[in-house]
Amino acid sequence: MTHLDNELHMLKTEMGNMLHTVLFQLDKAKEACINGNNDLAREVVAREKRVNAYELKIDRDCENIIALFNPVAIDLRLVLSTLKINTNLERIGDFAEGLAKISLVQSNGFDKELAELVSLTEIFDDAIEMLSDAKVAFEKENSQLAASILSKDDLLDNVNRKANSLIEEYIKKNPDKIAQALDMISIVRKIERIGDHCSNIAEEIIFYIEAKVLKHQDKK
Amino acid sequence: MYKIEAKDVNLYYGDFHALKGISMSMKPNTVTALIGPSGCGKSTFLRTLNRMNDLIESVKITGLVTVDGEDIYRKNINIDELRKHVGMVFQKPNPFPKSIFENVAYGLRVNGENNRSFIEDKVKESLVQAALWEEVKDKLKKSAFELSGGQQQRLCIARALAISPSVLLMDEPASALDPISTAKIEELIYELKTNYTIVIVTHNMQQAGRVSDHTAFFYMGDLIEYGETKKVFTNPDHTQTQNYITGRFG
Amino acid sequence: MKDKNTTYNSKRTSQSVAFWIFRFFSMLVVAILFLILSFIIYKGIGVINWDFITKMPENGMTEGGILPAIIGTLCLVGGSILFAFPIGVLSGIYVNEYAKNGWFIRFVRMMTNNLAGIPSIVFGRFGMALFVNYFKFGTSIIAGSLTLGLMVLPIVIRTTEEALKSIDDSFRHGSYALGASKLETIRRVTLPMAFPNIVTGLVLSIGRVSGETAPILFTAAAYFLPKLPSSITDPVMALPYHLYVLSTSGTDLEASRSMAYGTALVLVVMVLFVNLLANALRKFFSKKVKMN
Secondary structure (H helix, E strand, O other): OOHHHHHHHHHHHHHHHHHHHHHHHHHHHHHHHHHOOHHHHHHHHHHHHHHHHHHHHHHHHHHHHHHHHOOOHHHHHHHHHHHHHHHHHHHHHHHHHHHHHHHHHOOOOOOHHHHHHOOHHHHHHHHHHHHHHHHHHHHHOOHHHHHHHHHHHHHHHHHHHHHHHHHHHHHHHOHHHHHHHHHHHHHHHHHHHHHHHHHHHHHHHHHHHHOOOOOOOOOO | OOOEEEEEEEEEEOOEEEEEEEEEEEOOOOEEEEEOOOOOOHHHHHHHOOOHHHHOOOEEEEEEEEEOOEEOOOOOOOHHHHHHHEEEEOOOOOOOOOEHHHHHHHHHHHOOOOOHHHHHHHHHHHHHHOOOHHHHOOOOOOEHHHOOHHHHHHHHHHHHHOOOOOEEEEEOOOOOOOHHHHHHHHHHHHHHOOOOEEEEEOOOHHHHHHHOOEEEEEEOOEEEEEEEHHHHHHOOOOHHHHHHHOOOOO | OHHHHHHHHHHHHHHHHHHHHHHHHHHHHHHHHHHHHHHHHHHHHHHOOHHHHHOOEEOOOOEEOOHHHHHHHHHHHHHHHHHHHHHHHHHHHHHHHHOOOOHHHHHHHHHHHHHHHOOHHHHHHHHHHHHHHHOOOOOOHHHHHHHHHHHHHHHHHHHHHHHHHOOOHHHHHHHHOOOOOHHHHHHHHHHHHHHHHHHHHHHHHHHHHHHOOHHHHOOOEOOOOOOOOOOOOOOEOOHHHHHHHHHHOOOOHHHHHHHHHHHHHHHHHHHHHHHHHHHHHHHHHHHHHHHO
16 A cells, blocks of 8 residues: 555544444434433533544545645545535534534423324434445445435434424424424424434545535435 | 654754754654755754764754764764664665665675675565565575666665664655655555654655654754654644644745 | 748758768878878788798898787887887876866876976886986887887876866765765776777877887897897897888898888788777677776
């Protein structure tokens, strides 16, 4: 392996570690929200620092690689896409922390009916699956897998769109649980944003592997 | 602590003040690149490290240069010994008109080595280190001139390595070579770093970026900036350095 | 357009004319050489036989052979080269490798060139005064060799110097950078590389020495010797001098004329042969330089 190959390999490994960490965050945030596990929630909040540290390091590494090695072609695309994935991933990390914080506020968990209304478990699972697929697609350089992520966003978008009216109905029926309901709207939004960021990551992976730019294209 | 140290080195070619108060220190097992426009003094400074400037008449030098803590300009120094420890590879490959084997063995013979099998082993070891062994192992007795430019340069590197120096000075080692040979030599430098301290003069900034841990920017005899290559190439301290690196002058 | 064509054509014509003139003169030179050789061969070949080369002159040098002259020339050439070659090469090495550029070196170079320009008869006179009389060697091989050696010394020094100068400094620097001293560098790198050209100098010297008559006139040559030389203090006969003797002061000029031409032929063949030998040596060393 050449010197540059070494550096790129280390960059990919670092990004893989960051993906792993954020995936972990999201997973724990889901558990915290659904099962009302406060300890887990606190863990997530504490670990957010690590996610930020990864972002800083990867930014610096990309800058160094470009300055020192003038990468071209696929090497350049790797560095550029890693930079963007970095940003998106850090935002996902932020959202995971946010979800954990909400679950701390609603320390007794959410009403089952409310959760089912917005398919909380499903949308969480989808988001996690999207991120997990993104990690695999990045590490294995699998652009087909990355492409499949883009369509999973649909469910999240659907739920998000309907959430407002659904929850409005719920509030009318359960005025004493209005706080939960409002927080649930927040949760749904955040998960939808997570889905968007995962789509972005998938687009960057496809750019890296195939040099195809899928941004800003109408979906299907 | 430091492998090589220069303190306030001034050098004159007759009246011309070629090096102006250069101070820098190099740690062992690092690659230091000396960059700067033509005539800035980088090659001159390189040559002060193994006293090759002595070969030029009318050269005057002041200041301190130490290798392994010892002043190399002291009165009773054995210059031949110095050059055994501080080897040099030149810009244009200069193998002797001898066989490949004899080229690499030259340094050993000149330093009194007679033992045939020791020489054979050392020659092989050096050629392996210089990433040339596979290409020449079947034609060691052939003339060095039959090799391509890139191979000749690697032969010169092997020749320098054969006498087990601890420092390797390289004066624009790849500037006369094609891109593929250049890449091979750069990879070689990256690997040699584990066992040697390397100082390399290059007019190719990208090469400095790829190959070195520290970079020193020379301009008109002054050392403008010296620091970690990462820093020099992402956020240098001096505007002059930035201008040079971005290609805006020089 | 027409102008360009006419210029082009006139250039081609003048070029052809020039080249044909060059060719003519080159042919002329070859023709002259050919003429001289054929003349000597024609006139002298009749006398050449084994006896001619191996026997002593008989009957007032009108019969027999020229063996002593052949031996004498060989001794003188050998002796002078033995003297001039080491001294000349070492001086050349000193001048080119060691001496610092300064008034001294320029002076030495000037003196060397002057030495080359001194007429050979003056060398002969000097040789006689110094070697024959002062050192009391008498008319001898050693006096003759030393005189001839002195005469040819500047050639050897100059060709050595030029040969060394033509070697790029990068080889020397490469050697120094490996911890070799100046002497080792000269011995292992510079001198072997320069050797083919130095041998050329040797060839030139041999050619010069074989044919010189004036320097040996007073220092070595004898008109006639009944025996071959037995030591370096003995005088010798020599081919060029013998040629002179046979042509001008023999006892019977008519009879010895063909012998004279025979002597000339032998001398020419000998020089040619030595040239060929030296060239072969030169090629051999050239190969060795590359291979070593």
